[in-house]
Amino acid sequence: MTLSPSVPSRQKPFILALIGLGLVLPFAVYPVFLMKGLCFGLFAAAFNLLLGYVGLLSFGHAMFFGWSAYLTAYAAKEWGLTPEIAILLGVALATVLGAVVGWLAIRRQGIYFAMITLALAQLGFFVAVQAPMTHGEDGIQGVPRGHLFGLFDLSDTMTMYYFVLAVFVASLLFLHRVVNSPFGQVLKAIRDNEPRAVSLGYEVGRYKLIAFVLSSAFAGLAGSLKSLVFQLASLADVSWHMSGEVVLMTLLGGVGTVLGPMVGAFLVVAIQDFFAGIGSWVIIIQGVIFVVCVLLFRSGMIGVLAPWLKRRGITG
């Protein structure tokens, strides 16, 4: 895999070091925890493409994550498809849903955009509650991980881990490439000053829609991977709590940064694991983090660390 030319030369060693860390970490840390972090890191990175680079706050990303998880789980379990096909189906569904939701939601801006995506995702949630294929409260359980390309047995935890890591790295490099492409420049122009972008002749709606579809497709990829890792797709994946969690991860890590969502995802997953089993404290703590982030650290963890990283020429 070659790094994209837009990556400044001084970032290359840093990125390679991170990938190296990803390769050796499962020998030190519980791999399922790492896979959970990577899945949610990808989910948050996909979400960040919208919030960080187009300035659109979607409060309904659970719809793409959750429905993609359902379809992948269903395809792997009921149709017996191989994991790569099941994942592709899930991503395809998320892409189509993203196109429809995006097409509807970009008619309004700002707060209304957030409320519309939230309401449409709730529509998706109620459909999931009623549809027979999702098995309601039970969810689709015992999803077989299968053999990747018919060769690699994913039921082996380490094989599954390296597959998730490979998909994660490739997706993040792709998203990084998108953000730094001429297309990404237009997105940032829309974020910073939409009327100006319109007056320069850009079809703002079309750019927003493409970004929305890309974002929902990668959110779907994250959901599909998650359903194979945990062998489960459930109502929790499509609920508004999930939409809120991805916002939290991105906000905590740092909106509009490449590393931020990943850092935020690992932090939130760690908090969930740490406080799991002691009632509602996970929700309360998540709420507190929201409040503290909005009031005190609007630039997130990476924003706090940015001056230090910049001095070392790591983030440009």
Added chain:
Amino acid sequence: MMTILGIPTQALFGQLLLGLINGAFYAMLSLGLALIFGLLNIINFSHGALYMMGAFVAWLALNFLGLGYWPALIVAPLVVALVGIIIERTMLCRLYKLDHLYGLLLTFGLALIIEGLFREGYGVSGQPYSVPKELAGGWNLGFMFLPIYRGWVVVASLVLCLGTWYAIEKTKLGAYLRAGTENPTLVQAFGINVPLMITLTYGFGVALAAIAGVLAAPIYQVSPKMGSDLIIVVFAVVVIGGMGSILGSIVTGYMLGLVEGLTKVFYPEAASTVIFMVMVVVLLIKPAGLFGKGA
């Protein structure tokens, strides 16, 4: 037994009444949201949680202080308004110069905290709250049976909504409020204490939600989840109505409650989703909302 379109009238009017009651809650909540948005430019995500808090204050007052329904109808909104004022003074007031989205995120966090605390204290299962004895029983109207309490909820919410509308459109205080929504700097220059007005508006908006919570307590069970289930539907109502007009948000609230009730009669499977579908249709035909102006 009488029937209309093959549906027994008892069932039809019963569902319509239930729809009207749901509509009353949509109207009271979206009215509060619209008031708060007008002056603070914040979408109050914690509105549902504060509605739930109103119901819980009534339940706690009954079980620990022996305060009945009628005192609770006064006490709960006051307590919740106080909580709201503290939230506004300590947190929301720091966000007015920032992007509106931060207000949404902050109040979302607050909603999680409030809901989580009540879950931690009282579990997820609902607590029963009985109908006050003055309003127990019902009247047989011939075509339907009307539980008195449900009739009371519809009348009380109508009085509150129309009273609020009258206060905003026809009184001097309301004129200040509308002027403050239009141009706060200018209103401040005329010597009106705009920050105080903002604080009180937030307090009043969440007090409305709390009254809705107390009214809801005997109909639904008092549970920590009751707010988050409702608030997302109310958001859809707000998108459908647009937040430009006070009367518009009231009318939209009742109307959508009725639509939901009718759907329950004719196609129950779609009852939980019909409001979202109406939102989709409105977005396609009139993106600014039925009573909205601009984007």
